[in-house]
Amino acid sequence: MKSLPIQQCNLVLPGSNYEQTYRNKSMTMTRLKISKTLLAVMLTSAVATGSAYAENNAQTTNESAGQKVDSSMNKVGNFMDDSAITAKVKAALVDHDNIKSTDISVKTDQKVVTLSGFVESQAQAEEAVKVAKGVEGVTSVSDKLHVRDAKEGSVKGYAGDTATTSEIKAKLLADDIVPSRKVKVETTDGVVQLSGTVDSQAQSDRAESIAKAVDGVKSVKNDLKTK
Known part of the structure; x- marks a missing residue:
C-alpha cells in the first residue's frame, strides 16, 4: 500500500496565543484602513475649504478695488463739473452789460x-x-x-491799495506755510487779488486768510491754482 502525503495545516486553537495574535493583527489592519479613510476625508475637506477661502478673498479684493476706482472717478467727475460750471458762470457775467464782472470772483x-x-x-x-x-x-x-463805496477818493484809494499790497506781501513772506514767492498780490479799491500756483489747497486757503486779516481789505479774490 502507498502512504498518503501528509499536508501541513495551521490550526488556530481557541484560547491559544496564536488566536490572540491573529485577532490583534486583524484589529490593527482594520484601524489602519479606518485611519486612511479619515485622513482622505480630512484632506479633501481642507482643500475644499482653502479653495472657497481663496475665492472669497479674491472676490473681496476685486470688490474693494472696484469701489476705489468708482470713488476716484466720482471725484474727478465732480471736479470737472465744478470747473465747467465756474467757467459758464464767468462767461454769463461777462456777457451781462450791467455787471462789472472783473471785480467778481466765482468759485464752485x-x-x-x-x-x-x-x-x-x-x-x-x-x-x-x-x-x-x-x-x-x-444748485x-x-x-x-x-x-x-463810491465816496472814496481815487488818490486816497490808490495810496491805500499800495500800502495794503505791501502789508500782505510782508505777512505772506513771514508765514511758514505759504510759498510767498509763488503768490502775486494786487489790490484795487481795497479788493485784493491773489494769483499764481501753490502746492496745496491748504496753502491757498492760508494765503487768502492772511490777506483778509489785513486792515483796509474789503474782499479777496483768490485765483490761486494748486498743482
Missing part, C-alpha cells in the same frame, strides 16, 4: 456757486446772483458780494 464746490468781490450797487449784486442761478448745473448760489 459740488455745484454750489459762491460769488465774492465788489459791485457798484445792490441791484448789480442781485442781478449777478440771478445770472449765476440761471446757469445749467448750478444754489452763495452771495458774498459787497457794494463798493
Whole structure:
C-alpha cells in the first residue's frame, strides 16, 4: 500500500496565543484602513475649504478695488463739473452789460456757486446772483458780494491799495506755510487779488486768510491754482 502525503495545516486553537495574535493583527489592519479613510476625508475637506477661502478673498479684493476706482472717478467727475460750471458762470457775467464782472470772483464746490468781490450797487449784486442761478448745473448760489463805496477818493484809494499790497506781501513772506514767492498780490479799491500756483489747497486757503486779516481789505479774490 502507498502512504498518503501528509499536508501541513495551521490550526488556530481557541484560547491559544496564536488566536490572540491573529485577532490583534486583524484589529490593527482594520484601524489602519479606518485611519486612511479619515485622513482622505480630512484632506479633501481642507482643500475644499482653502479653495472657497481663496475665492472669497479674491472676490473681496476685486470688490474693494472696484469701489476705489468708482470713488476716484466720482471725484474727478465732480471736479470737472465744478470747473465747467465756474467757467459758464464767468462767461454769463461777462456777457451781462450791467455787471462789472472783473471785480467778481466765482468759485464752485459740488455745484454750489459762491460769488465774492465788489459791485457798484445792490441791484448789480442781485442781478449777478440771478445770472449765476440761471446757469445749467448750478444748485444754489452763495452771495458774498459787497457794494463798493463810491465816496472814496481815487488818490486816497490808490495810496491805500499800495500800502495794503505791501502789508500782505510782508505777512505772506513771514508765514511758514505759504510759498510767498509763488503768490502775486494786487489790490484795487481795497479788493485784493491773489494769483499764481501753490502746492496745496491748504496753502491757498492760508494765503487768502492772511490777506483778509489785513486792515483796509474789503474782499479777496483768490485765483490761486494748486498743482
